Amino acid sequence: MRSDEMDRPRTFTEEARRAQIMRCAIEALAELGFSGSSLAEIARRAGVSKGVVSYYFAGKDELLGQVLFDVYARAGAAIAERIGHANDPAVVIRGYLEANLSFLAENLADIRAVVEIAANARSPDGSLRFAVPGEDPVLAHLQSLLQAGKDTGRFGEVDSRSMAVLIRGAIDTASGRLVGDPAFDLEAYTRQLVDVVDLALRPAT
Amino acid sequence: MRSDEMDRPRTFTEEARRAQIMRCAIEALAELGFSGSSLAEIARRAGVSKGVVSYYFAGKDELLGQVLFDVYARAGAAIAERIGHANDPAVVIRGYLEANLSFLAENLADIRAVVEIAANARSPDGSLRFAVPGEDPVLAHLQSLLQAGKDTGRFGEVDSRSMAVLIRGAIDTASGRLVGDPAFDLEAYTRQLVDVVDLALRPAT
Amino acid sequence: MRSDEMDRPRTFTEEARRAQIMRCAIEALAELGFSGSSLAEIARRAGVSKGVVSYYFAGKDELLGQVLFDVYARAGAAIAERIGHANDPAVVIRGYLEANLSFLAENLADIRAVVEIAANARSPDGSLRFAVPGEDPVLAHLQSLLQAGKDTGRFGEVDSRSMAVLIRGAIDTASGRLVGDPAFDLEAYTRQLVDVVDLALRPAT
Amino acid sequence: MRSDEMDRPRTFTEEARRAQIMRCAIEALAELGFSGSSLAEIARRAGVSKGVVSYYFAGKDELLGQVLFDVYARAGAAIAERIGHANDPAVVIRGYLEANLSFLAENLADIRAVVEIAANARSPDGSLRFAVPGEDPVLAHLQSLLQAGKDTGRFGEVDSRSMAVLIRGAIDTASGRLVGDPAFDLEAYTRQLVDVVDLALRPAT
DNA sequence: AATGAATGAGTATTCATTCAT
DNA sequence: GATGAATGAATACTCATTCAT
Numbered sequence A, B, C, D: 001m002r003s004d005e006m007d008r009p010r011t012f013t014e015e016a017r018r019a020q021i022m023r024c025a026i027e028a029l030a031e032l033g034f035s036g037s038s039l040a041e042i043a044r045r046a047g048v049s050k051g052v053v054s055y056y057f058a059g060k061d062e063l064l065g066q067v068l069f070d071v072y073a074r075a076g077a078a079i080a081e082r083i084g085h086a087n088d089p090a091v092v093i094r095g096y097l098e099a100n101l102s103f104l105a106e107n108l109a110d111i112r113a114v115v116e117i118a119a120n121a122r123s124p125d126g127s128l129r130f131a132v133p134g135e136d137p138v139l140a141h142l143q144s145l146l147q148a149g150k151d152t153g154r155f156g157e158v159d160s161r162s163m164a165v166l167i168r169g170a171i172d173t174a175s176g177r178l179v180g181d182p183a184f185d186l187e188a189y190t191r192q193l194v195d196v197v198d199l200a201l202r203p204a205t
Numbered sequence E: 001a002a003t004g005a006a007t008g009a010g011t012a013t014t015c016a017t018t019c020a021t
Numbered sequence F: 001g002a003t004g005a006a007t008g009a010a011t012a013c014t015c016a017t018t019c020a021t
Helices: A012-036 A039-046 A050-056 A060-083 A089-106 A108-120 A137-151 A160-178 A186-201 B012-036 B039-046 B050-056 B060-083 B089-106 B108-120 B137-151 B160-178 B186-201 C012-036 C039-046 C050-056 C060-083 C089-106 C108-120 C137-151 C160-178 C186-201 D012-036 D039-046 D050-056 D060-083 D089-106 D108-120 D137-151 D160-178 D186-201
Strands: none
Touching: A012 A039, A012 A050, A012 A060, A012 A108, A012 B012, A012 B108, A039 A050, A060 A089, A060 A108, A089 A108, A089 A137, A089 A160, A089 A186, A108 A160, A108 B012, A137 A160, A160 A186, A160 B160, A160 B186, A186 B160, A186 B186, B012 B039, B012 B050, B012 B060, B012 B108, B039 B050, B060 B089, B060 B108, B089 B108, B089 B137, B089 B160, B089 B186, B108 B160, B137 B160, B160 B186, C012 C039, C012 C050, C012 C060, C012 C108, C012 D012, C012 D108, C039 C050, C060 C089, C060 C108, C089 C108, C089 C137, C089 C160, C089 C186, C108 C160, C108 D012, C137 C160, C160 C186, C160 D160, C160 D186, C186 D160, C186 D186, D012 D039, D012 D050, D012 D060, D012 D108, D039 D050, D060 D089, D060 D108, D089 D108, D089 D137, D089 D160, D089 D186, D108 D160, D137 D160, D160 D186
16 A cells, blocks of 8 residues: 555455565564564565565554454454354353464464564554553453353352453463463363363352 | 673662662663663663663663562562461462562562563574573462462362463463553452462362 | 675676775775774765665675675786796796785775774674684795795795795785885885895705 | 873882783783773773773873883884994894894784784874874884995995885784794794895895 | 665664763 | 763664655
């Protein structure tokens, strides 16, 4: 998208180039971290000149933002599909956990890239560029799943907010383990997390 | 510590300057992130010229490494003191959780700085500079606390490794909430986490 | 040669820029010496921004190494051409002396630059960066020319090693005279040196 | 010598300190070259603080100039003593060569330091700081020795200027060989140089 | 549609010098 | 006499961005 032609729909080849560049950006971010992922490095991996990146993306910010958006969208779709038509809140939560952790394992580079971007990309004023101003939508979504279980009496009297934070923390930490801890057993971890959450949400007898 | 005079004990004023610079580095890291925390920015916050930072620290690496070391040491001391003389593993774990979360809340900038350093500081070869080569000692410590409870029959048959990862994730995520989520209720979160862990570790009846 | 695209053959314009920058580096080295020849100074002389130098050369080392290599190659070619098809060792030596001194006079700045680089460029560990580890090839070459004359009986019983050192010293000192001593008469010096060497090498009667 | 008390005669301890610092400067220059010989390095070798060097010398320039002067003076004295009362010009020249080369070998670090200083110390405008504006006194002295031999008919019709340059080159190159060429045989070299010069100066028969 | 070329601000680090104590 | 402390300018190098071709 050249800056002098806005709002023009992107052609197929344009989209292909953008996708290719984004893929290379993800690889660079996953392998070299945020500061190692210069436009030069990304262009090198894509086998194109630096100018190409600037040609297809308004700037580094747009590229990173697009990566962030895409991975989020794919993760959201994967999770939605997994829990889509379940009715029992306990089954929903179980599906949520399993879907999250398996997406993590199967898209490790993407997740690592997203973490790098979200934690490091900054505006000139120093603030995190991709911090959503209000409520964290990921957290809010999980919280609503938990609240639904409480409302139907299927879950006990937990603090749905705190539980949402706790669960997200337990999920997010897994990507750090998956890379760099070869002994990490994702299956065992998933089972354990599912058990712990199941226990925690079970209504008092 | 000037680099041209090694092994000399540091004078009081030297230590004071070093501490001041480290404090400013922590503030910069917490507010502006790793890439925003240039030596120039740190010097600016300390109200001194850039050269002063290089005068008291052999390089940026030493400064960041010292920050990392100091905060870790203080956190470790705080936690050790809290759980020092407890015998019941359940009490130990509860103390561990509470000590971690309260240290987090009371030293938020320090924790944020440590996270920035640990996640971003790289060696010239691209590897994380402060990654411990083998086992993560923090994780190993927590795992040993859990294992002790299992060995004495005080805890049930949980996977101590997975539980350790889960708990660390739940703790580490809190710093992200504490900054940027004004509605985050640390006390409620602590209670919830203590309850969840207590439930998870309780032996089967 | 941009550092992000290796092994690619250099285009014509690339070579031109590199040559221009090397020329400016040589001038700076000849006029201001090693320590005065910063990349900024070289860029200033080339009428480009500092970044351009880094764009065409991987670093200062590559630039200086290339200058060294180029001047050596040109000097070697000039000398080889001059003495190429001579058979009589005495004629070879005479040609060697004349070729060296005339190359010196006609490429004074280049020689001065090479001397500055060879004597001052250091590796981070403090050792001379461009010192050849073993035998000095220039000296060895001259020594072999002298030895050839001895072996054929054309020269007397001189110590070929010592004579080589002596002759190189007499040649190298001329660049210092050529700059800074306006009264220095290169032609007279060449004649004198040729005579002295001729006398010294003449077999005892 | 503090700058606020000029022309004051130096005390004994002052001279001792100056001598010590100069000795350390010579060692640093010989081992690390000009650019490696920072005031910090010199002070470190002397076991004093950087300030001390600035206290006893008006600046780096004065220190280096003093080193230059001292070594020259000692070399001149050594040579003068060796050839002092000889009458035969041939004996004088022989003594000159032997005295120069043996002083070189016995004061290698000093000579190396002098070469580093003379070749590298620059004024802000880029010109060599310690270049004597007019005639090189060392060269002029040697030339006068040669001329004396010619005038008395003891030497043949050589160009005394060219011969002086040639001989100085042959002498100066030896320090480069002495360091870095472990196989260099100074005695053989001295003999060879004496022979060559003797031959060159011998009057035509 | 893509490239090569160039810029300029920014990075950590080094160093001679100054000065109060 | 001597030191520790501080400065500010200079160093090589990196990088996102721009632009003519």
